[in-house]
Amino acid sequence: MGKIIRNNKDLGEAIRLARKTMDLRQIDVAQKASVRQALVSELENGATTAKLGTVIRVLAALDMDLSTVPRRKVKFDPTEY
Amino acid sequence: MGKIIRNNKDLGEAIRLARKTMDLRQIDVAQKASVRQALVSELENGATTAKLGTVIRVLAALDMDLSTVPRRKVKFDPTEY
DNA sequence: AATTTATATACTCTTCATCGTATAATGTCA
DNA sequence: TGACATTATACGATGAAGAGTATATAAATT
Numbered sequence: 623m624g625k626i627i628r629n630n631k632d633l634g635e636a637i638r639l640a641r642k643t644m645d646l647r648q649i650d651v652a653q654k655a656s657v658r659q660a661l662v663s664e665l666e667n668g669a670t671t672a673k674l675g676t677v678i679r680v681l682a683a684l685d686m687d688l689s690t691v692p693r694r695k696v697k698f699d700p701t702e703y
Numbered sequence: 704m705g706k707i708i709r710n711n712k713d714l715g716e717a718i719r720l721a722r723k724t725m726d727l728r729q730i731d732v733a734q735k736a737s738v739r740q741a742l743v744s745e746l747e748n749g750a751t752t753a754k755l756g757t758v759i760r761v762l763a764a765l766d767m768d769l770s771t772v773p774r775r776k777v778k779f780d781p782t783e784y
Numbered sequence: 785a786a787t788t789t790a791t792a793t794a795c796t797c798t799t800c801a802t803c804g805t806a807t808a809a810t811g812t813c814a
Numbered sequence: 815t816g817a818c819a820t821t822a823t824a825c826g827a828t829g830a831a832g833a834g835t836a837t838a839t840a841a842a843t844t
Binding site for chain 3: 661
């Protein structure tokens with residue numbers, strides 16, 4: 623389903639992918655989220671560690687939510703089968 | 704599954720619930736996440752808008768991850784049936 | 785009730801995210 | 815190639831997050 627976010631790089635990838643998928647420009651996302659185009663660029667390139675509120679607003683502009691999920695250390699646990 | 708985080712209050716609830724479930728004190732979580740006990744308190748009470756990095760570290764201390772999820776505006780869509 | 789333990793609040797200081805703005809770099813297309 | 819659109823980078827200013835530390839409540843235990 624969603625993408626696990628453990629660092630700025632993960633976040634940047636998620637944002638860029640969603641934006642491209644929706645065929646939007648950085649300026650479009652920026653305006654929707656009330657931030658600068660420059661900031662969207664920085665976020666996508668993992669160049670800044672954003673504030674939670676900012677992340678939430680940018681993701682919302684891309685029709686995404688942030689969610690907590692139980693941590694999974696392994697991708698596949700054979701004992702489950 | 705996880706809990707949608709759209710504001711500080713959502714985050715605070717998620718953190719406190721997870722901490723109680725694991726039977727930990729704020730100081731325990733704080734040390735694991737390398738933050739002050741005071742900050743954990745503030746987060747749980749939604750009294751501060753944290754930085755993403757901080758949120759990730761605190762959630763990790765509680766065996767949780769942050770994830771992006773497609774936004775669902777409605778809980779139940781009758782046209783799906 | 786008194787003592788210990790846990791949580792909440794307070795205050796100054798430092799660091800850093802974001803702004804506004806401008807411009808450089810890169811990409812796109814006629 | 816040239817014009818236009820998009821993205822990346824720069825820089826000073828500002829505001830807010832988090833630290834350290836201390837203390838005030840509140841909760842629990844004896």
